[in-house]
Structure formats: structure tokens, C-alpha cells
Amino acid sequence: MTRRIVRAGLQLAIFSVVVFILVVFLDNRYRVLPQAIHNHLPAHHPGFVVTDVTVITCSSINPFSSCTKDGPNWHRINEDLYLGSGYVSKAYLHVRRKKEDTLESHEEIVLDVKVGRTTPQDTTDNPLSKDERWESRPAGIWVKLSSKRHMGDAAKLITGVDVLFGPDAATRGPALATLAKPTPRIRKDGKFKIMQAADLHLATGLGKCRDAEPPLSTPCEADTRTLQFIESLLLSEQPDLIILSGDQVNGDTSLDAQTAIFKYASLFASHKIPYAGIFGNHDDEGSLSRAESMAIMDGLPYSLSTSGPSDIDGVGNYVLEILGRGSTTHSALTLYLLDTHSYSPDERHHRGYDWLKPSQIEWFRSTSQSLKRKHKEYTHIHMNLAFIHIPLPEYRNPHSFNIVGNWTEPPTAPGVNSGFMDALIEENVLFVSCGHDHVNDYCVPGADKETKEPKLWMCYGGGSGFGGYGGYGGYIRRVRFFEFDMNAARVTTWKRLEAGDTEKRWDLQTIVDGGKGVF
Known part of the structure; x- marks a missing residue:
């Protein structure tokens, strides 16, 4: 008693991984968790890959200060990372995405996103390859970049990014091509x-x-x-x-x-x-x-x-x-x-x-x-x-x-x-x-x-x-x-x-x- 996210239409993604960046500005801790549950994201677009991620901070009292990222293909996730608690500041995650088949030879794609103070350590079971590297971004974000193309590799591609808050929030993992509702049924024992x-x-x-x-x-x-x-x-x-x-x-x-x-x-x-x-x-x-x-x-x-x-x-x-x-x-x-x-x-x-x-x-x-x-x-x-x-x-x-x-x-x-x-x-x-x-x-x-x-x-x-x-x-x-x-x-x-x-x-x-x- 005591006391918006708009759902996008059904995505026909064949290969994609949706990543959620979980941010807690109040105690300066960030986290990305390993299991995804939601594939209907406003930032998810089949056929596209994420090529970069960053955070833009602006003034909430200066009318000439803009929380937007200049340049083509950048899209803002409309979740103020301060949750409205910043006295003079706002911050927004920005994602750059392109169709993979339109990438130029020098362009890289993002294979992973993590949050922390130090460079992420890749496991010996999945070490960095010669064409992969971690780069830092504002707000403790790290992106793993790759110059190698991964067409059809669902375990590699990232196609969408969204923001959740709190170290106990959800999630990351594969998007689904379809989302069928389960059909509850009486068990065999009646x-x-x-x-x-x-x-x-x-x-x-x-x-x-x-x-x-x-x-x-x-x-x-x-x-x-x-x-x-x-x-x-x-x-x-x-x-x-x-x-x-x-x-x-x-x-x-x-x-x-x-x-x-x-x-x-x-x-x-x-x-x-x-x-x-x-x-x-x-x-x-x-x-x-x-x-x-x-x-x-x-x-x-x-x-x-x-x-x-x-x-x-x-x-x-x-x-x-x-x-x-x-x-x-x-x-x-x-x-x-x-x-x-x-x-x-x-x-x-x-x-x-x-x-x-x-x-x-x-x-x-x-x-x-x-x-x-x-x-x-x-x-x-x-x-x-x-x-x-x-x-x-x-x-x-x-x-x-x-x-x-x-x-x-x-x-x-x-x-x-x-x-x-x-x-x-x-x-x-x-x-x-x-x-x-x-x-x-x-x-x-x-x-x-x-x-x-x-x-x-x-x-x-x-x-x-x-x-x-x-x-x-x-x-x-x-x-x-x-x-x-x-x-x-x-x-x-x-x-x-x-x-x-x-x-x-x-x-x-x-x-x-x-x-x-x-x-």
C-alpha cells in the first residue's frame, strides 16, 4: 500500500547483442551485468552495429549548453544519468551506430561495454585478439573496439544500448528474433x-x-x-x-x-x-x-x-x-x-x-x-x-x-x-x-x-x-x-x-x- 521507455515494434534481428549500461552517479559506481531480457529497445535497430559510446555533460541552467553530440550517426539515450538530482548539470549517454555493410575500412565496431575505474581484464578463455583493444570514455565507461568485421556472429555484435540504474539492475545478452507469449497449461499430473x-x-x-x-x-x-x-x-x-x-x-x-x-x-x-x-x-x-x-x-x-x-x-x-x-x-x-x-x-x-x-x-x-x-x-x-x-x-x-x-x-x-x-x-x-x-x-x-x-x-x-x-x-x-x-x-x-x-x-x-x- 505505502506508499517511459516507449516500446519499439517487434525487431526482426537475426544477430545482435543488447547492452544495458547500469549507472549509479550517487556513489560513483557503475556496472554492466551479464544477462539480457529485453530486446524491444528504443536504441535497438536491426542491421546496425554500435561503433562508439560516450557521455556528454551539460549545464541545466545555461540555455546555450547542449547535451548533444555533434557529428553524424550519434543518438542520445534520453535518460538523465543524474536522475534529475544534478543541481547544475545533466548527463546523457550517446551511442553512434551504423549499418555494418556501410562501414568504411578504417571504422571499428564496439564488441563490449563495461564500467569501472580501471581497464577491464579479459579472461584467459577469451583474451583480446590482435585487432581488439579497450578504450576509456567519460563517466568510467570502457568500450572494447575491434577493426575486424563480425557479420553473422551473434556472440560479438552489439546493436543497441540502453541505460538502467543501480548495481542490482538487469542486463545484457542476445536479442530475440521473435517474442512468443508462453502458454500456461495444467501439468501432466493434473x-x-x-x-x-x-x-x-x-x-x-x-x-x-x-x-x-x-x-x-x-x-x-x-x-x-x-x-x-x-x-x-x-x-x-x-x-x-x-x-x-x-x-x-x-x-x-x-x-x-x-x-x-x-x-x-x-x-x-x-x-x-x-x-x-x-x-x-x-x-x-x-x-x-x-x-x-x-x-x-x-x-x-x-x-x-x-x-x-x-x-x-x-x-x-x-x-x-x-x-x-x-x-x-x-x-x-x-x-x-x-x-x-x-x-x-x-x-x-x-x-x-x-x-x-x-x-x-x-x-x-x-x-x-x-x-x-x-x-x-x-x-x-x-x-x-x-x-x-x-x-x-x-x-x-x-x-x-x-x-x-x-x-x-x-x-x-x-x-x-x-x-x-x-x-x-x-x-x-x-x-x-x-x-x-x-x-x-x-x-x-x-x-x-x-x-x-x-x-x-x-x-x-x-x-x-x-x-x-x-x-x-x-x-x-x-x-x-x-x-x-x-x-x-x-x-x-x-x-x-x-x-x-x-x-x-x-x-x-x-x-x-x-x-x-x-x-
Whole structure:
């Protein structure tokens, strides 16, 4: 709760390597990391090679000072390396690129880019050849130049450069000719597991820990600790799909939100796990709007995120279909992901947070109705579920049902009840799970408005990120899992903790059996 990059079109690159220069001006450290995840860069152009890289500094108060590089073929990466914090200065990375087949005999190409105070040392396994050398550039940048042509050599060519910030950011590696979306499918054993990573709160740089429990004897780096926790669960639980239920980006500390996005995207891609995200109230408080962030997310490997219909409120209202096992094209699970927006548009009358709009609810109803006929063709019991960021008003438990888990703070649901709970029940959604309130991790039934009988489960993911608030009364960061057994149409859920008994499945409960809620 507590609180631009424009995606280029699909590149048909056959051989290319995309390099990200990671810069931290605040502590004068720079780094280039070895794994690439993103091939849709504004600076990436198939058929071109990079021939030089430099940094140009200019005055932010002198109108005659220009942060541009004279000469043909130079292009500026529009990321101020000072992130707007330079009192009188700005600095921009400039890249010179040309088509390789137009290079003149005396022109060299860049084979590598590194950042540091001393000349990079090449390994004995890959020593410098006689036609290669390292040259220094401003801001601690080193470029490896070669006079030799490398047509078709994907391991050598660099075709694009972009800027990320922080020693823990992503990445470098081969660009892809195509970027196919993965197709999630029920496993051969009839099971499927979803990991809900709520409220990562990743920053530009390492981030600051808030309310870290348990405290460590060494300085706490929020993003490092968060991502290590998430990765440990990827290894131990091996989920089939990750749902990011909002506030992936810690807005007020993400001067470059693109960097924060790449942190989790790089982690998930390295484990080859599909993921889908929606937004919270902090994701667009950094350098990117919701639409700009989604444009990046939509083009990343293993990402199933998409903006959804443009004619309804919000960004990120969409459906994911999980196909049945084997080669069937029929859906076994349908996930509805909706944008719950940010803060109340009418603070005078309705303080707090925004609410789902009629256009979204109508879209949900019509989409659900349009899919029903197809879902009946599935040979087992088809199941529907939903994910949002801000909890619904019914999370306040007006009927005093028993809860499973921790209710540590009052649910910060919106003051307006727009009726989405009723729509979920009418469309036979079996559970909805949210984030937003970091120290709540309970599940509670939601009731039919007429009979007052429980009809679906409402769950919290529990806060996972150390950049957001937490730790109330020793509360430990956690992540919720949902496991589906399609053989019995059963859903079980539990949480895993970052510290303490980290192997235990906390509050393990069956919430659906035989395709019906268990209350």
C-alpha cells in the first residue's frame, strides 16, 4: 500500500547483442551485468552495429549548453544519468551506430561495454585478439573496439544500448528474433500452482528496508533481500505462474521505474516462469505512467501482462486462460485481472482509495458470459478466479465470518462499493485475492447479498517487499500460493515466510473442492 521507455515494434534481428549500461552517479559506481531480457529497445535497430559510446555533460541552467553530440550517426539515450538530482548539470549517454555493410575500412565496431575505474581484464578463455583493444570514455565507461568485421556472429555484435540504474539492475545478452507469449497449461499430473507475489516495492538502486523483521546485523538492502526471498520460493515451490498483484514499483523511490521493472522481470525470465501483473497505487508514482509501464511489461520474455481494452477504465484489465493438460485447446482455469486504480477521485466525500468502475464490471460480466459456452467443453470442472490490488469493501467482513490468517490492520478498501463482489458471485468466481494491505494475509468468505450465505473466498497475498511498510508486531514478509488439482477440482492455499519456519506452509487450507467453495 505505502506508499517511459516507449516500446519499439517487434525487431526482426537475426544477430545482435543488447547492452544495458547500469549507472549509479550517487556513489560513483557503475556496472554492466551479464544477462539480457529485453530486446524491444528504443536504441535497438536491426542491421546496425554500435561503433562508439560516450557521455556528454551539460549545464541545466545555461540555455546555450547542449547535451548533444555533434557529428553524424550519434543518438542520445534520453535518460538523465543524474536522475534529475544534478543541481547544475545533466548527463546523457550517446551511442553512434551504423549499418555494418556501410562501414568504411578504417571504422571499428564496439564488441563490449563495461564500467569501472580501471581497464577491464579479459579472461584467459577469451583474451583480446590482435585487432581488439579497450578504450576509456567519460563517466568510467570502457568500450572494447575491434577493426575486424563480425557479420553473422551473434556472440560479438552489439546493436543497441540502453541505460538502467543501480548495481542490482538487469542486463545484457542476445536479442530475440521473435517474442512468443508462453502458454500456461495444467501439468501432466493434473495440477497447477500460482504464486501471488504482492507488493514487491522495488526501487531505483538497492532500496531502503522498512520495518525489516527480523532485523539483520548487516545493513539491509531492500531490493536485494526481497528478490532473494522471491527466488528462494521459485526454487522450493516451483510455481507454474506468478501473479504480481500490484505495487511492484515503489513509486517515490523509483526515479527510473524501468529499472525496477527489469529487476523482477530478469529474475522470472532466468527461471523461465510465466508471470502476469496488474498495478497498485504506487506503480505510476515514479517515472512511468501505467500505460508506459505496461508497454514495457507486455514486451518482456515470459510476461503475459497486457493493457486490456482501451475503452474501459484503467490499464491492465485482462483475462488469462490456463489450458488443460496435454494438447487440448480448452481452458481449465480462467483468471480475471483488473486494475483497481489508485486514490479516490472524490476525496471530499469518499476518502482513501479508488474503486472499480461500471465499465470494468460490465466488461467482466460480458467477458465471463462470452466464455461460458467454450468452458463447458473442458472435460473436467472449469474454475474461475480473480486478482486485484486494492481490497473490496467486503474484506471488512460485515457478516463476521471466521477468518484464516492474520488481520493486523483495518482493510483499506474504498469507501464506495461499486458492486464487483456481487458480479464475482453471479459469474461463479471461486475466489479473489488482493494485495495493498501489507500486514494482512487472511482469507475470509464473501456472502450472497440476498441470502447472506458464503459464496466465494476473499484472500490477501501478504506483503513480500522490504521497500514497503511491514513488520508490525514482528510480522514477517510472506507470499501466498494457490495450488489447483484439476482431478478433484480442488484448490488449496497457504503462505511461505521469509524468516522463522521458512519451510512450513502456513495456514494451509482447502478453499474449493469439487468445484465448489469450502466454508
